[in-house]
Amino acid sequence: MENAYGKVWLIGAGPGDLELLTLKAVRVLASADVLIVDALVDPEIASFAPRARVVTTGKRAGCRSAPQDFIQRLMRRYARQGKTVARVKGGDPLMFGRAGEEIAYLFDNGIEVEVVNGVTSALAAAASLTVSLTHRDFGASGVTFVTAHRQDHSAPDWATLAAAGTTLAIYMGLGRACEVADGLLAALPASTPAAVVACASTRAERRLVTTLGQLADDCRAAKMPAPALILVGAALESAVGDSLPAARAVA
Structure with a gap:
């Protein structure tokens, strides 16, 4: 039976200025069903994903934040519903963004994942x-x-x-x-x-x-x-x- 799972995109939102988003990031965001956004990302990024459900998973120094395991299970849940998930991180997801953990977790669960780089x-x-x-x-x-x-x-x-x-x-x-x-x-x-x-x-x-x-x-x-x-x-x-x-x- 063909895998009906959706896909997860790990998107780098850059350091804060939304004008530093890549064209690819803007294109992918427009197609997203679910936006899982870190706290350091400008919330206005949701304007590039007009049809997406927005889920905030804050990670700020000195503040309580969503556990990493919870975020990973959240991505898996939406992807298993066949949705396109945009996991949006500040900076570049491959630079101290725990992307390695998330990629391994998604692969282990049979979920396709692709990375869109951002300005670190x-x-x-x-x-x-x-x-x-x-x-x-x-x-x-x-x-x-x-x-x-x-x-x-x-x-x-x-x-x-x-x-x-x-x-x-x-x-x-x-x-x-x-x-x-x-x-x-x-x-x-x-x-x-x-x-x-x-x-x-x-x-x-x-x-x-x-x-x-x-x-x-x-x-x-x-x-x-x-x-x-x-x-x-x-x-x-x-x-x-x-x-x-x-x-x-x-x-």
């Missing part, structure tokens, strides 16, 4: 700062995407990451800015350029340009809100200036 917040943050994450003049030949928030609450090996010489794009690190800075200072000078971009690409965006040595103190003083992306590395030199002055907040 590190790229939006760099665009906001008008800096390149790679830069030949500063020896930045790569970018390392890393989360400061592991499932077992352990910290990454910051010293090893710092020694790699890449630009570091640190997700979910704002609440651990002191720990992050201390770990990186084991291998990097305090004068290393650093920046924090909160709510990148949205009307609420805030930018803090600083140095690694001042990172934790400046984040506290500026009361930077979450979600925020921390960038560290020589490629940010143009954002902080040649003389590496004391931190300056840019509204």
Whole structure:
């Protein structure tokens, strides 16, 4: 008997600005029967899915959110009803979005799944700062995407990451800015350029340009809100200036 199940699309909504949606994302949203949307996604995204039932599954730092297992069972339930399900995540679903868990779960349950990429917040943050994450003049030949928030609450090996010489794009690190800075200072000078971009690409965006040595103190003083992306590395030199002055907040 032919499988009558529907299909799940894992869609990246980007960092917040709906104009950063891809044409493919807009097309898929228009065909969706069900929209399962994370909290960090602009609710106006529902306007691109006029016939879809909207289900909100919030995931915000420090707030109670829908358990991952519940979200996966929700996708399975609607797909088994033959519906087209759009699972919409902030940023890119393949970048710290638990897409691996969801893809495996759906495959194990015989449900077709396809991914539509979105702009991840590190790229939006760099665009906001008008800096390149790679830069030949500063020896930045790569970018390392890393989360400061592991499932077992352990910290990454910051010293090893710092020694790699890449630009570091640190997700979910704002609440651990002191720990992050201390770990990186084991291998990097305090004068290393650093920046924090909160709510990148949205009307609420805030930018803090600083140095690694001042990172934790400046984040506290500026009361930077979450979600925020921390960038560290020589490629940010143009954002902080040649003389590496004391931190300056840019509204």
